[in-house]
Amino acid sequence: MASDNMISAMRRRVPWHVGQKILAENGLPRSMGWDRTVKSIAENALSAEQEALATNAMKEHILCGEKLVQFFSLSRDDVASLRAAALALPIPESEFQKAYPSLLAEADLRKAPNIPTLVARENGEDGVGLIFASVRVVTVREELNVGDLGDEAADALSDFDEVVGVRNIRLQALDVVWIPHEGASVDTRTDYPKGMHSDVAYVAADRLREAFNAAVGYEALVMPENLFPLINSMYRDKDEGHVVELGFGTTTKSLKDEKMRGRNSDLRKEPYHIGGKGNLQTEIEPFRISVAWDRSIGPKRTSTPELSIHGNSRIGLSDNPIITAAIVRRCMGLADFEHVRSRVNKHLAAIAE
Known part of the structure; x- marks a missing residue:
């Protein structure tokens, strides 16, 4: 399976109003919107240093960008035990794991699993993040320009004020369980891009919690905090x-x-x-x-x-x-x-x- 280059991968998961700030902060080239930025970078390849900056920025966005978040209150001892268990978990080999932190090519997502799969562990200054990948289907509703559909279709639809098309899009989700080095609260961070129905995100959050509990071998995360x-x-x-x-x-x-x-x-x-x-x-x-x-x-x-x-x-x-x-x-x-x-x-x- 093929994977995107890092900037193309960022384009698929980072909103432009955030992405253009990330690019500017890291001294990476940018243009007017993602389309022109990706095209410009394709024509003028990034240096090794720029690739490293883009990779780090992608990892940070995976850990915290556009998320549905649930907080689980535990004792400090339980958090410490959970952190030790997370650090000891083996990362199984998979196509998701090979591509990380990039994304599988969109054409390959049809063959990829929709069950959360552990693909990476990020051990940072503030905590440990376990990243689980899966495929999620998002239904997108878009208003259609009747004039683009041809004269026959335009006549048939002339009585309608608007015509809406529905598309099912496969997205590669990268959900996170974050265990801090300090404190007594663990959180789960489920990818929640604009356009995703909240019911889909909540189901995905439940699957993430279940996958994490199965990975560590016990019901570590049970009931999220009432916010x-x-x-x-x-x-x-x-x-x-x-x-x-x-x-x-x-x-x-x-x-x-x-x-x-x-x-x-x-x-x-x-x-x-x-x-x-x-x-x-x-x-x-x-x-x-x-x-x-x-x-x-x-x-x-x-x-x-x-x-x-x-x-x-x-x-x-x-x-x-x-x-x-x-x-x-x-x-x-x-x-x-x-x-x-x-x-x-x-x-x-x-x-x-």
């Missing part, structure tokens, strides 16, 4: 990043979904939001939130990792609201993800007290 209390905790903390989206209910029986256009703006300070709350007799009841942070990565460059906890009014108004996963996007690398992870741990610890 619903984080929504209110982070919203109330005015120094915690920028709230860029908030879904909430009110005692006047209305439901609101508010979003900020810019990642540097904070919904907590938005006049309409403040004014609306001021007219209520009681506090709002948040059930969905997205928080973004500004992290300086160099002169005039900023990274904006984002955490989302997506509930709905049904969950929010239930007697025991539970959300077992968060979505982490826009991470350039491990430093971004560790920042988000530290904020989650801080609030979970405060809630537990």
Whole structure:
């Protein structure tokens, strides 16, 4: 089986708004969008040093980029035992393993397994990551331009306001179980690119946990943390990043979904939001939130990792609201993800007290 070169592989899993920052940070060539960047690099091959930088950037994105994340609280002794077991695991030979950290060519994914397969172990400064590969099918809905379908089709479809095509796309997922060197929390990070249905991601997260437990030989990870209390905790903390989206209910029986256009703006300070709350007799009841942070990565460059906890009014108004996963996007690398992870741990610890 063939595999992509590193830049082409990055193109398949890294959104351009993140990818262009990664390329700039590593001094790698870039153009206007992935298509032109890949074409330019194909015409002017990377040096050995640039290849090494691209490979490292790819590994970091595999460990933390565009993930559905679940947190598992354990004792420090259990985490230490789990880390020792993870470090001792053999990595079986497979086509996924041979290609890592690149990806199998898209044409070869039809023959690749959809069961998580251990393909690599990354032992870094902050922890140990076990990487499991599998094939995942994503359904993509795209609006079609009727004019491109020919006169006969255009006439037949003239009564429709829009025509939507559905494509099933095979993706190579690289999911991660992360065991830190310090602390008492292990997390699973399931690939969750834009367009993937949340049900698919949650099933994949369950399969990842089961594959990891089978690999270490016991039920190490059982029940993920309930993250619903984080929504209110982070919203109330005015120094915690920028709230860029908030879904909430009110005692006047209305439901609101508010979003900020810019990642540097904070919904907590938005006049309409403040004014609306001021007219209520009681506090709002948040059930969905997205928080973004500004992290300086160099002169005039900023990274904006984002955490989302997506509930709905049904969950929010239930007697025991539970959300077992968060979505982490826009991470350039491990430093971004560790920042988000530290904020989650801080609030979970405060809630537990």
